[in-house]
Amino acid sequence: MLVEVYLLRCHPDGRLAYRRIAGHLQPGETPDSAVERVGLGVAGEQDGLVVAVHSTSWRHLDDGTIVLTYAVLPDPEPGMPAITVRSRELARGASARQPSPPQVRHEQVAVHAARHLALIASTDPLVGRVLDRSPELGRALALLDRTPAGQLPG
Secondary structure (H helix, E strand, C coil): CEEEEEEEEECCCCCEEEEEEEEECCCCCCHHHHHHHHHHCCCEEECCEEEEEEEEEEEECCCCCEEEEEEEECCCCCCCCCEECCCCCCCCCCECCECCCCCCCHHHHHHHHHHHHHHHCCCCHHHHHHHHHCHHHHHHHHCCCCCCHHHCCC
């Protein structure tokens, strides 16, 4: 099993940006613990930094690997290089009976994770608190469509 972490932040021009870090689950390790090991190092509140960690999706790779995706906001290391989101396109399957997309780009996963967080921002107290402390990130997420995936037009 692979755990991937998308650390979200706001680019100086207001667009969403992310870093992706991934690692395989180690024996006896939970996915949540793996997130701390591979991409976070600190969870919750420490030295005034509030970080929200949320599991957003999973997918199956051709080699049989299951990938669990987590989003972290804000990126606790904003000085590290990040990729600016250029497209809000989501990965889609061929039909409702074949929901797995033939190809998934990291940017699509980052957008899916950010949309998920935007959707729950008003119901998850920790995500709401993080966005209150990071208004630029809140504005970037507010620009995303917050329609649940099952209600998206085909």
